[in-house]
Amino acid sequence: MSTRSATIGTALLAFACGAGAADHQVVGRGQPVTESDLRAWNISVFPSGAGLPAGSGTAQQGAGIFASKCAACHGDKGQGGLGPALITDIQRHGIDESTTSIANYWPYSTTLFDYVRRAMPWQSPRSLGDEEVYALVAFILAQNKLIPDDEVVDARSLPRVRMPNRDGFIIHDPKLTPPFAAP
C-alpha cells in the first residue's frame, strides 16, 4: 500500500510541476533493452518481408526435415493426421473453415515462416534453425505447387510468392483500411 501511495504522490507532484511531456519520468521502472538483447524473442515476420532472417532453403532440403520432424502429426505426405493437412488440394466448401488450407486460403506466404518458427514442432517449438525453417517453408510451398520445386526460399524471394487467395479477404473492422503497408 505504501508503494501505491508513493506512486500516486509522485504522479501528482509531476503533474503539479507541469511535467506533461515528460510523463515517462513519472514512474520510470522500465529497463532499457537493446535489439541484441531482444534477438531470441524478436521473431515476428511481416508480409513485407520485414523480420525475415538471413539464410535460405530449398524443398529438397526440407523433405528430409519434414519426414523426421513434421510427418508424425501432419502425415508422411503432409495430408494431415493429428495435426492439420499442410499439403492438400482440398477445395473450400461453403463456410466451413475446416476446408480452408494454406494453398486455398492463406493470404501471405510469410505467415508460414512466422508460424513454423514460433510454434513448431509442437513438442519443441523454437528448436528449428532459420535455415531449417526456410527449407520446410520451401518444401510445403513447392508440394502445394505454389513455387517451383527448385526455388531457393530466402528473405528476398519469400515475400514475392503471391498466394492464390491473396485478395480473398474483407477487413471487417470499419476503422481499418487496407493496404496496411507501403508496397
Added chain:
Amino acid sequence: MASKGDRPEDRSALAAVAGNGLLDRRALLRRGLGATGAAAGAVLAPRPALAIPLQDAPWSLQNGAPTPSYQVPSKYASFVARTNANPDNLPKVTQARTPHQLMDGMITPNGLHFTIVHAGIPDIDPATHRLVIHGLVKRPLSFTVEDLHRYPMVSRITFIECGGNSAPLFSPEPVQADVQALHGLVSCAEWTGVKLSTLLEETGVDPRAKWFVAEGADAPHLDRSIPLSKAYDDAIIALYQNGEPLMPGNGFPMRLLLPGYEGNTNIKFLRRIELTVEPTMSYYESQVYTEPLPNGKAYQFFLVSEVKSFITWPSFGQKLTGPGLYEISGLAYSGDGAISKVMVSADGGKSWGKAALQDPVMSKAFTRFRMPWLWDGGPAILQSRAYDEKGNMQPTRAQFVKARGEFDKVPDVKAFQNHHFNAIVSWAVDSNGGVKHVYA
C-alpha cells in the same frame, strides 16, 4: 413513492406485456410475487402445508470442518464446473467452457472462467517473466511483474468472448446441447492492471506506428496484430482477475486485455509488444479466427464482438416443474458499448416484452436480464434480443444466416468451423416442462 403514481403501476405490474404469459418486468422486481397474485391465481394451485415438524439436521449438531486457506465450492455444488474438450492434453487446442446454465449474476468466478489454450498452459515463474515493448518506440523497455506494480492501476469489468463461441449455431439443424456447450466460450470478470497507454508514455511512440503485435510466452508464442488506436482507447496489461492474480488458464502472470475485442486477441502470458507499420498476418488472423463467407470471401480482423444475448434459465436440458410464475434470466453483452435494452419473447418472436436489466449495466460487460413469466403449461418458444447504446441490434437467426451462411451438415459441437455467431437463440418449452433447442 408517490401514492398517486402507484395506481397505474399496480395495474401494469399485473398486466401481460407480451404473448404467452410474459409479465411486466416490474412484477417481480418491485412488487414481489404477491403483486402478481391475481394473475397467477388462475393457474397456480396453492401448495399443501409442509406437514413435517422442522428438526435440527446433523450439521447443526456438531462443529464443522476446518477452514481451508483457499476455499473451493461445496461438494454439493461441485457439479458447477467447466467442461474440458481435451482432457488428455493431446497436441491440439483445449477449450474449457463456462456453465452459464448453472450460474447467476454478471461475474464469472475465476475457477469457472472459460479457457482456450492452443498448446497447453505454461508454468510461468513471475519472478523471471518479462514484458518487452519495442519496435517503433523511442525507448524499448522491459518490465517485470514487480515493475508493473509501481504504476497506477485501473480496474475494468469486461467480458471476453472467443470468436468461436456459439459456432454450433451455424449448424443447419439445431444442435441439442446446453448453454455451456453452445455458448460457454464467453465469461466476464473484473480485470485490474496497468493501462498500456501508460507504458507507451514511457517508451514513446514513433509516429509511423499504426499497429502493435502482441505475443505470449506460451509454446506457440501466440501472436495477434492490434490497431494501435486500441492501445490508447482502453487496453490494459491485466495482472488481477476478480481481485486475485490471474489464473494460469487465463494468462498468469499477465495478459493483454482488450475490452470488447475477440478473445484470441487478449494475449495471455504476455511477453512482447512490438509497435509496427503493418500487421504480421499471424496464423491466428490468416486462418483460425477469420470468417469464411457464403460469397467465397472471408472476414479478417473481425475484432469487435457484436451485440448478443442468450437465455440461461430456462434453457436446454432444464425442466420446469409445472405451470406457474417463473423468472426467465439470461446474459446480454456487446463489444461496442453498454446494453441499452433486452426484449424477450415467449411465443417465438411474435410478440416481445422489455426485460429488466440488473444493475450495474456497464459498457462491454455482461448485463443480466430478467423477465417474469407466467407459464400456463402449454408450448412456448423463449427468445431474447439485445440492443446496445450504439444502436446495434441482435439479428434473428434467419437474418444472420442470410448474410453469413450456415454449414451444410451438423458440426462437432466442440469444433468451431466458423466464427462470430451472434443471432437470437430459441429454447422451446414443451408441455412437460422440457426445454429443447430450436430455430424459430
